[in-house]
Amino acid sequence: QLQLVESGGGLVQPGGSLRLSCAASGFNMDNIDYYGVAWFRQVPGKEREAVSCISASDGDGGTYYADSVKGRFAISRDSANNTVYLQMNSLKPEDTAVYYCAADFVRGLLLPTNAYEYEYWGQGTQVTVSS
Secondary structure (H helix, E strand, C coil), X not given: CEEEEEEXXXXXXXXXXXXXXXXXXXXXXXXXXXXXXXXXXXXXXXXXXXXXXXXXXXXXXXXXXXXXXXXXXXEEEEHHHCEEEEEECCCCHHXXXXXXXXXXXXXXXXXXXXXXXXCEECCCEEEEECC
């Protein structure tokens, strides 16, 4: 059972930056490199939307970014720390949301963007962009 813990959220001014972390742990110390990982975000009254995805490390390392964050956000892996990061730059008020990381083993190479396609989820971290 993979366990995911997000951190790094907070309050930031427009134009600022944050780096979110998704740290993996589990009984067998599952290696997050074997899983496709995505960052989703959700605001009240709206569906959870995929922000960025990265394929499992045994694939081509492919990534996906929603149009709204292309050129501003970057997803990356840190194998030594069993962690996936989301670097968020040039933040806008419309980026305000609860951000979740999610992982899936079966679809790890496919870069799925639907929430139902991910088996493991973190608890979420709030990101607020406001002056």
